[in-house]
Structures are given as structure tokens and as C-alpha cells.
Amino acid sequence: xxxxxxxxVNGLATGTIYALVALGYTMxxxxxxxxxxxxxxxxxxxxxxxxxxxxxxGRPAQSSLVGVLLIFLCAMAGCALLGLAIERFAYRPLRxxxxxxxxxxxxxxxxxxxxxxxxxxxxxxxxxPRAFPEIIRATEWFVFGDRDVVIWNWQxxxxxxxxxxxxxxxxxxxxxxxxxxxRAVSFDHRIAALMGIPTDRVxxxxxxxxxxxxxxxxxxxxxxxxxxxPLMGLYVGLKAFVAAVIGGIGHVPGAVVGAxxxxxxxxxxxxxxASSWRDAVAFGFLIIILLVRPSGLFGRVAAEKV
Amino acid sequence: MWRNSLMLLGLxxxxxxxxxxxxxxxxxxxxxxTSGATASTGPGASTxxxxxxxxxxxxxxxxxxxxxxxxxxxxxxxxxxGAEASFGISTxxxxxxALNQTNDSGGVKGKKVAVxxxxxxxxxxxxxxxxxxxxxxxxxxxxxxxxASTNSLAMAPIAQAAGVPMISPSSTNPKVTLVGNYIFRxxxxxxxxxxxxxxxAHDHLKISRAAVLKDQKSDYSLGLTEFFTRKFTEMGGKIxxxxxxxxxxxxxxxxxxxxxxxxxxxxxxxxxxxxxxIIARQARELGIPTKVPLLGGDGWQSAKxxxxxxxxxxxxxxxxxxxxxxxxxxxxxxxAEYKAAYGTVxxxxxxxxxxAARVAVAAMKKAPDLSGPAIRDAIAQTKDFxxxxxxxxxxxxxxxxxxxxVLEVVEGKLKYITTTPP
Numbered sequence: 001x002x003x004x005x006x007x008x009v010n011g012l013a014t015g016t017i018y019a020l021v022a023l024g025y026t027m028x029x030x031x032x033x034x035x036x037x038x039x040x041x042x043x044x045x046x047x048x049x050x051x052x053x054x055x056x057x058g059r060p061a062q063s064s065l066v067g068v069l070l071i072f073l074c075a076m077a078g079c080a081l082l083g084l085a086i087e088r089f090a091y092r093p094l095r096x097x098x099x100x101x102x103x104x105x106x107x108x109x110x111x112x113x114x115x116x117x118x119x120x121x122x123x124x125x126x127x128x129p130r131a132f133p134e135i136i137r138a139t140e141w142f143v144f145g146d147r148d149v150v151i152w153n154w155q156x157x158x159x160x161x162x163x164x165x166x167x168x169x170x171x172x173x174x175x176x177x178x179x180x181x182x183r184a185v186s187f188d189h190r191i192a193a194l195m196g197i198p199t200d201r202v203x204x205x206x207x208x209x210x211x212x213x214x215x216x217x218x219x220x221x222x223x224x225x226x227x228x229x230p231l232m233g234l235y236v237g238l239k240a241f242v243a244a245v246i247g248g249i250g251h252v253p254g255a256v257v258g259a260x261x262x263x264x265x266x267x268x269x270x271x272x273x274a275s276s277w278r279d280a281v282a283f284g285f286l287i288i289i290l291l292v293r294p295s296g297l298f299g300r301v302a303a304e305k306v
Numbered sequence: 307m308w309r310n311s312l313m314l315l316g317l318x319x320x321x322x323x324x325x326x327x328x329x330x331x332x333x334x335x336x337x338x339x340t341s342g343a344t345a346s347t348g349p350g351a352s353t354x355x356x357x358x359x360x361x362x363x364x365x366x367x368x369x370x371x372x373x374x375x376x377x378x379x380x381x382x383x384x385x386x387x388g389a390e391a392s393f394g395i396s397t398x399x400x401x402x403x404a405l406n407q408t409n410d411s412g413g414v415k416g417k418k419v420a421v422x423x424x425x426x427x428x429x430x431x432x433x434x435x436x437x438x439x440x441x442x443x444x445x446x447x448x449x450x451x452x453x454a455s456t457n458s459l460a461m462a463p464i465a466q467a468a469g470v471p472m473i474s475p476s477s478t479n480p481k482v483t484l485v486g487n488y489i490f491r492x493x494x495x496x497x498x499x500x501x502x503x504x505x506x507a508h509d510h511l512k513i514s515r516a517a518v519l520k521d522q523k524s525d526y527s528l529g530l531t532e533f534f535t536r537k538f539t540e541m542g543g544k545i546x547x548x549x550x551x552x553x554x555x556x557x558x559x560x561x562x563x564x565x566x567x568x569x570x571x572x573x574x575x576x577x578x579x580x581x582x583x584i585i586a587r588q589a590r591e592l593g594i595p596t597k598v599p600l601l602g603g604d605g606w607q608s609a610k611x612x613x614x615x616x617x618x619x620x621x622x623x624x625x626x627x628x629x630x631x632x633x634x635x636x637x638x639x640x641x642a643e644y645k646a647a648y649g650t651v652x653x654x655x656x657x658x659x660x661x662a663a664r665v666a667v668a669a670m671k672k673a674p675d676l677s678g679p680a681i682r683d684a685i686a687q688t689k690d691f692x693x694x695x696x697x698x699x700x701x702x703x704x705x706x707x708x709x710x711x712v713l714e715v716v717e718g719k720l721k722y723i724t725t726t727p728p
Contacts, residue, residue, distance in 0.1 A: 003567040006592065010559040014577050103604075118387045118427075127387035129580045131613045138591070147593035152455070225556040226587045229580070235554060238454045270560035276522060 002148035020238035021216030032252035037106040040237015041113035046215025049075040076212040081209025115126040117230035120194020129229035131224035221239030248299025381440030383451035388428030400659025430460035437461040455526040456478030469678040475658035499605040500533025517570035522550040530576035583614025612718040627654040628695040629722040661693035
């Protein structure tokens, strides 16, 4: 029983990270119908920016409230700029080309970031994993029994941050001018442009927003797994994509629910069967969802425009 | 319109650079033919000074291009980038140090020796490519490498088929040298290493319930798990839980939660340092008490282990090839020379790289000529070779028979505990 509860806690913590990354996927897909495969790697860059900021701040400052906010802020701002650059130079020139072209470019950007960050000169970090500083001083918030179930402060904080970001995003998409513009572009970007919506700016804004979210996810991920390395975004990116599809890609709360679900499923599979089954079950789950509800758990079934 | 012209410009630049590279080739080999053992080999190659901390890949040190007649070229394949980068870098430093010393004392058969190093990104398929390239393009006399058994197993069939002797400094999985009679190693093998830790857990720590957490993608980890489990059970111990992860994972909480519920007295983690450090932290975080030590093998050996594991790894033990605390003059001389060149205390992988290169050099000196079979025969006869990681004698399956040490992690440092004879 105790380990069931501990698995539940672990699974939610993993799902939280997937959720933040999945939000970025889902937004970009919603607007551009483009699967940004470099998204997981943007998350990795965010973790490295957070690491660099924490190193600059030094030991006592990095775990103060201001320090932590500064770390998040720097990483998110840096990644927003990276997202802007990726959109401007890799995707915008190809926007009117067949969709496959952008997909291949996305994979190219992904590899560039993964292997670029393995270089070891100047500001680049090199291939070896780095221990991430403990910026949120780990404290046990809830302990049950004889340390049978332990819930840490950062697990709760991460989950709250993910839910807060989800609600903010939901508000942004449905209640603001920018959100309305996003939805219009998503509906049809040519018509939206004719109606006077600055589509380029809206799309760039969406990328910046998604990349900033990924940076936040990167730091939370680094706090959770205590180390960062250049390939850390690879699997998280794939899993978050699966989560976004399970929830119904393009649907904000769907991405979060799908991610938490996926985190829990993976945790229970590893905990109670064998870890070799984890990825098979995760992707099997995806296939079943796609067979039964092709538009995901929350996705609307849209009639194909002719 | 401007986009088209930009693309055209890019294309022209690409073509130009391709032509330039071609033109560079003859100049390069001409230059290296006259260059000594410590000179650069032209643009693109890194400056091969011994103190150089990082090398571009492909890096070449010792200074020679293939085909130049006054230099004997060795090849090395190592993980200079990727998950196990510190393995490859330490090994390369050890090899370089050995070859520089050889050149300082007159070289081999009146010629200088040099090594060409290729990075395999810690991936078996890249290791296989690198081995092919060393054999077919660079025509090296001996291949040194790899550290990880999985990567050595990818290279060995290629070296064997080409008849080029290969010496793995530190792959401990028994299957590596069974590939064929051209494949050697200068370290002990995993049945022994598994036995050492089982013996230590049972006799020294007085433990009867152990759990195992293995990397199911690594031949090294699977082999050690098998041998540890067998020996520990034979001694009367019980393996209460065996869990697995896969290279690339960074969340081990599910496995550790399952292990915790079985209440083991120690956890055997025969993985590589980059995973072990994180596993240690997560184990302690989940409430596995510090009196339950983690046990492991030589894959733990890296300064990165302490950075990644922090205080969580304190009080854990692993088996290894050598201890820098060993007062033997051979070992202390090596440590002093290595420190002078690279500024750090050599880990066991640097020591094994150094030994592997010296075994290769000794064999080339002894061999009547530098053909593959002649060098192979000379390596096979290696007996009582005074290595820094112990006396090396190769047995009929081309493995070194050597003692193992057990080290404890104490406050980010390694403490020598005991030596187990072969």
C-alpha cells in the first residue's frame, strides 16, 4: 500500500514535467499544425541556462526566492529568444512549403541543439552530465509511516506551477486579444491575415510562449532528476508529444491531463512489472487512444475542410 | 529573389570549401612527413601537446599522418563525447602519456609512435565505424579501446576480420576477447569482479539480503549482475529484488520504490557513473536509509560520480582496478607524471589506457616485424608486465589476471578498503 502511494507521487512528478513540455507542443501545433520536434531540446537549453544563471549567482543567492525567480526568468527569456530565432530562421521561410519540409527541419534543429551542446568550448557545456544545484532546498513536506511514503516540497511546487501555467495559458488563449488572434490564425492563417491580424507576429509570439514554458519545464526537470545533460530533452520531448496527442493535440487542459496520465501509467508499469515495458506501454497507450478516439481524449472531431 | 541569391551564395561557399579541403590534403601529408612527434599536423588537427585538455575529433596526437614511413600509427576509439565522456577522455590521456614517454626514450624500432583518436559518442555503431576507419583509411598497427564493453563488442569483430590486434584497456565483459585471437584486454573480467563484490558484501559487510538495479542496455551491467547474483547466492545470500533501467533514463524512482519495499541491506548497482550518481540521490530521497550502501563495479570510476551523487553516494563501495593510494613506486611515479601533464590525479581508466598503450608498445618492440600476426603473437606472450594497474600476464583467453581493489566513497574522495587477489 505504501509503495502504491509512493508510486502515485513519483508518477505525478514525472507527469508534471511532461505536462509543461506538452503545453508547448500543443500550442505550436494548434497555431501552425506543425509538430515542433525541437521542443524537447529547447527544454534542455532552458535547463542549461538555469544552470548557468545559478552558477553566476553563487551558493547562498541561488536558493533565495529572488534568486530562484531570477533563474526561471533568465532561462525563460533566453529560451523565448531561442524560440523566436528558430521560428524566424528555420520555420518561417518554409511556411508555404509542404508540411513535411518543416517536419524535417524540426528534426534538424533538434539534432543541432543536442549535438551542439555536446561541444566543449566557450559557453558550451560539453557532453558530461552536470549536477544541478539545489535551488529549491529539498525538504520533506509529508512523511507517512516509517519514511514509507515521502513527498518533497519541490514535487508539490512543480505540480502547482504546472497547473498555474495551464490556467494562465487557458486564460490567455480564450480571454485576451492575443489569444483571439492565435485562435484565428489557427483556424486559417491566410484569412486571418486578410482580416488584419499580424500572423507573423502571432506565430512568433506563440513560439516564444511555448519555448518559455519549456524552459520552466527544463528547470523543474533538472530539480527533479538532479542532473542535466545535452540529450535530456530527447525522451521527454517524445513522451510529451505522446501526452499531447493523448489529450487531443491543440487542447490545453487535454495536454496536462494526458501528461499526468502518461506519467502515472509509466510509473506503475515500471514499479509493478519490468522497466522494459515502460516505453512499449506508453506508445501502446497512444495507439489505442488513436484507434478509439483519433482526436484524443478532449479533442474535437473536426470535419475536414474541402 | 534575395532568398534565391542567398542560397546560391551558400552553395558557392560550400563548393569552395570542398575544393579548399581537397587542395589541403597533399600539403598536409607533406608537412606531417617531416614533423616530429610533437608537431601539429596541419589545419584541422588539434595541437598535440600532452597537456591539452580537450581535443577536437578526430583528434590526432603524437603527430603523424598515415603513410608517413618514420611514424608507427596506433588507433584509439573512445567516448570523448556522449554519456560516458569521462571514460574516453581519461583513457586518451593515459595513452598519450605512454606514447609521449615512448618517443622521449627513442620510440619503437627507431621510429616515433603516434595515436589517432576517434570519438564514438559512447555509441556502439559509432565505435564500429571508427574501427573500420582506423583499419581501412588510417592503416593503424594496433587498435586501443573501447572502455564500455558494448562498444568493444561492436569493434572486436571488425578488428578480428582485418587481422589488426585490438587491446581493450578496460572492457570487463568476458565476451569481448572471445570474439577472436586478435582481441586482448589488460584488465580483469566480470566473473571475477562480480565475485569480489559478492565476497565483500558477504564477508566484510556481513550482508545477506541484497537488491540489484541493472542497466538492461549494457553488456557490462548485465554480465556483472549475472556474476554477482550467482556468487552471492552461492555464498548463502539472497537477492530480494532485481530491477532494471535503460541507458538514457534519469528517473529511477519507480525501480527504487519497488526495491525499497523489499527492505534489502545493500543495493548492487553495476552501472556507469553518470547513472549511479543520480540513482544514489534518488534512493536517499525516497527514504532508503544511508545504512543501506550501494555497491558497484569499475564503471563508477569518475570524478563526476561525486559531483552527481553528492553526499548521497557517501558510504558506498565499488570494485576497481587500482587505487591512487597504492604506495608502489611505479604507481606513484605514474601519478606524478600524469598530474604534471593533465593536472589531475589519474583515475583507473587513465591507468588502464596507459598500461594498454605500453603493452602495445612493448609488443611492437619485441615483434620481429610490424605485421598484424607478428604483433599479435608478441602481445599474446605478455607476461609479468609491470603495469600501474598491477602486474599484467595474459592468459590463453587473452585476459589479464590481476587483483581487484575495493574502494569506499568518503566525502567525495575514494578510500582504499581491501585488495582481493585473483
